[in-house]
Amino acid sequence: MKLLKTYVILIVIVAIFAGAMFALNLHTGPIIEKNNAGAANDKLNAVMPGGSGYEDITATLTARPASVTTVYKETSGLGFVMLCTAESSYSTAPMEITLGIAADGKISGVEITAYNDTASFDFRTKDPSYLASYVGQDSALADVGLVAGSTFSSTAFRNSIVAAMEVMTANNLIAAGVKGDDQILTELIPTVAPGFTKLAEAEGTGNIQKVFTAENGTGFAYIVNSGDATVLAIVNAMGVCKVYDVEGADITANAADVVAEAVAHASATPNKFTDDLTTKVGRMMEGAADITPIALDTFNTVVSAVSFTVDGTTYYAFYSRSIGFHQMDVFFVIDENGAITKMDAKQFIFDEEYFMAFGGMDVTAYKDGFVGITGDTFTGDEVIIATATMTSNAIKESTQDVFTAFNALKGGAQ
Amino acid sequence: MDFKVILGVILAGILSNNIALLEFLGTGAVLENERSSKKSLTLGLGTTLVMVISTLITWPLNKYLLHEVSYLQTMAFVLVVLIVVEVIHLIAKNILDNYCRSDFVKFAINGAVLGLCIHNTHQETLVAALINSAAIGIGFMLTMTVYAKLKDTEVDEEAIPPTFRGLPIDLLTAGMMVLALLALNFKF
Amino acid sequence: MKKGTKTSYLLKGTPSALLVLGAGFVMASSADIRAALGMGAAVLVAMLLSSIVISALHKVIPANAKLPAYLLIITGFVSLISMIMQAYFPEVVDMLGVHLATLSVSAVVYRDAEEVADHNGEATSIKTALVTGIFFTVVMVVCAVIREFVGKATLWGEPIAFMQNYKIDAIAGAFGGYLVLAIVMAVINKITKLHHHLDEEEEN
Numbered sequence: 018m019k020l021l022k023t024y025v026i027l028i029v030i031v032a033i034f035a036g037a038m039f040a041l042n043l044h045t046g047p048i049i050e051k052n053n054a055g056a057a058n059d060k061l062n063a064v065m066p067g068g069s070g071y072e073d074i075t076a077t078l079t080a081r082p083a084s085v086t087t088v089y090k091e092t093s094g095l096g097f098v099m100l101c102t103a104e105s106s107y108s109t110a111p112m113e114i115t116l117g118i119a120a121d122g123k124i125s126g127v128e129i130t131a132y133n134d135t136a137s138f139d140f141r142t143k144d145p146s147y148l149a150s151y152v153g154q155d156s157a158l159a160d161v162g163l164v165a166g167s168t169f170s171s172t173a174f175r176n177s178i179v180a181a182m183e184v185m186t187a188n189n190l191i192a193a194g195v196k197g198d199d200q201i202l203t204e205l206i207p208t209v210a211p212g213f214t215k216l217a218e219a220e221g222t223g224n225i226q227k228v229f230t231a232e233n234g235t236g237f238a239y240i241v242n243s244g245d246a247t248v249l250a251i252v253n254a255m256g257v258c259k260v261y262d263v264e265g266a267d268i269t270a271n272a273a274d275v276v277a278e279a280v281a282h283a284s285a286t287p288n289k290f291t292d293d294l295t296t297k298v299g300r301m302m303e304g305a306a307d308i309t310p311i312a313l314d315t316f317n318t319v320v321s322a323v324s325f326t327v328d329g330t331t332y333y334a335f336y337s338r339s340i341g342f343h344q345m346d347v348f349f350v351i352d353e354n355g356a357i358t359k360m361d362a363k364q365f366i367f368d369e370e371y372f373m374a375f376g377g378m379d380v381t382a383y384k385d386g387f388v389g390i391t392g393d394t395f396t397g398d399e400v401i402i403a404t405a406t407m408t409s410n411a412i413k414e415s416t417q418d419v420f421t422a423f424n425a426l427k428g429g430a431q
Numbered sequence: 432m433d434f435k436v437i438l439g440v441i442l443a444g445i446l447s448n449n450i451a452l453l454e455f456l457g458t459g460a461v462l463e464n465e466r467s468s469k470k471s472l473t474l475g476l477g478t479t480l481v482m483v484i485s486t487l488i489t490w491p492l493n494k495y496l497l498h499e500v501s502y503l504q505t506m507a508f509v510l511v512v513l514i515v516v517e518v519i520h521l522i523a524k525n526i527l528d529n530y531c532r533s534d535f536v537k538f539a540i541n542g543a544v545l546g547l548c549i550h551n552t553h554q555e556t557l558v559a560a561l562i563n564s565a566a567i568g569i570g571f572m573l574t575m576t577v578y579a580k581l582k583d584t585e586v587d588e589e590a591i592p593p594t595f596r597g598l599p600i601d602l603l604t605a606g607m608m609v610l611a612l613l614a615l616n617f618k619f
Numbered sequence: 620m621k622k623g624t625k626t627s628y629l630l631k632g633t634p635s636a637l638l639v640l641g642a643g644f645v646m647a648s649s650a651d652i653r654a655a656l657g658m659g660a661a662v663l664v665a666m667l668l669s670s671i672v673i674s675a676l677h678k679v680i681p682a683n684a685k686l687p688a689y690l691l692i693i694t695g696f697v698s699l700i701s702m703i704m705q706a707y708f709p710e711v712v713d714m715l716g717v718h719l720a721t722l723s724v725s726a727v728v729y730r731d732a733e734e735v736a737d738h739n740g741e742a743t744s745i746k747t748a749l750v751t752g753i754f755f756t757v758v759m760v761v762c763a764v765i766r767e768f769v770g771k772a773t774l775w776g777e778p779i780a781f782m783q784n785y786k787i788d789a790i791a792g793a794f795g796g797y798l799v800l801a802i803v804m805a806v807i808n809k810i811t812k813l814h815h816h817l818d819e820e821e822e823n
Contacts, residue, residue, distance in 0.1 A: 019681060022684075027684060455643040455793075505723055506694050509694040540690065541724055545724050550717060597804075598801075602642065609793050609794045
């Protein structure tokens, strides 16, 4: 009987409180639910100020690249929020980006929720205003550059934003931004001059609007006023100039004035690549004579080329400056038949832990491995150094560029 | 789940996820404990048992019954813990009472048990939840025993400034244990 | 002190004895002032309501049902309080996490209810609950001010500019909880001991 009373009392207590909680929940339940929904929206509202609710429209999009993971539509019509990723050579995992695009096609906000690149190259630290510079831009991204000292990471980030904007324009969700001539020409540089890396921008003089200087010394690019039009002039380290119009067509033959102005500007900053290459040839090939510089119209990483003779046989030497973990200086000697005779690089002593494998690497055997390779037999596997992917890729780029230069040379000679 | 993972979970329960010292669940029970280390070990063992059996009930309860009425979770879990403790107490009355009389019931209903049951609702599977309970329980038991042993040690009371005698010095002692655990965790 | 009435540890002048039972939630919620105030309010209200209800019901509840009945009553109030807090102060509930729920089994609330409400009239229990609750709130807020200021260089979540370069993360972490509470308790000991002396003098 006493036990029964105990149970009854306990059950009554539980029942009363359960009832009270049920009643209270009628009031607090909806508020809590709203709070929880609000918390999920906070992340999206951070890039879409004033957003009230979001609808996932990812599945309805066509031509969506892998870098765009989720797309939300703001339900009151303010715009869109996209979750994107970006990956550079320094990424341990993809960077995670939240991008807000207002209905008028302009970026309303952008945030990096996870940054997985090397911390010392964090472009947010190098340029604290960088993310803010995206806000208000349309899909043309006209006023957004890259961050010096964090080129790989900021390029990856920018490309991810570009890809995200492209999806939105391709699906007719936002209007595409209109690019100015100078922007179109600036974006043309990587296509026509792939060897020009880490471009530094400066104001020009005279007809030259803007000057881009490749940090690796491979050349200069100029945005030049030519009459009513704006054109792009590129000058490589060997002093050869090419001119392109906004359509991307080569108009060098009709733009002598532009060529003259660009070459004059470029030659004001002389380089010593040919001197370096001449010295190097003297060391690499005993008895080298008649060393003659050659000017090539290639705009890759080759900065200098010479021809020379050893005992009456003609050889060609090339100097390529590609970028791996650091700036690379790679030298090749190629014979008349297009086969590599010698290969060398300044950077075979590496102090970075990244290249630990280099400590035990047989450098001589590695260099000898290039001998006899021609442009036709080169596969890219010859250059691979385990654990030094970025350096391997740089050497691969150099090798390919040198063969391109050799073909240009031979093509020009014929 | 392979053996290595289980070992890792148990080590984490003792060290990096130490519930009483680092998560502040059941800290009061550990600090207040004035029993001998042997009694503490028995009590701790009992608590571990309560943790595992409670999880065995609360995890499915939460997954299958409470997801619509989450506001009843605390009430239901407290009820479960109460019943489990009473049942264990009834079954093991003889063994327990030799050591620690009836305060097992009061002791075993503490924040560590309830907190763990709530934490465990986030575990993916029942097995994972049970292993975690056992690990956290062992960690709790060891913490209690070690702390009781520390308190048993004779110290020169005169060496402690008067205002620090009692709880403050106890807290600092526990704080030193926390520092040691955090050092293993590399997060201060 | 009046004769014949049992008073809480706190009213007897030994807050240490009571604080040790609540050391867990005090340290858990003293990393942030908002959390400290939220927890303080929860403790205060839970103690107040459960003391009143238990002192009203203790005659009806048989001796062997005391523990479960008291615990369930406290749990009920704590659940109700946490529901209200979840609705109106969701950030605070996020900061407190599981500690708000474990308040239901906290020995502070339970022993207070058991020792006071069980033996006294409602008036005393309300007084005790208020004093204990306010005491805990003050201790938590004092700890929280120190831990936020030194550990996170913030106050009420707002960054303090000049402290940014001098903050000590460990103070906001677990170890800081123990260290700061120990120091605060030492100060309280010092103050309450002074009061003891005064009391003794008066009695003499």
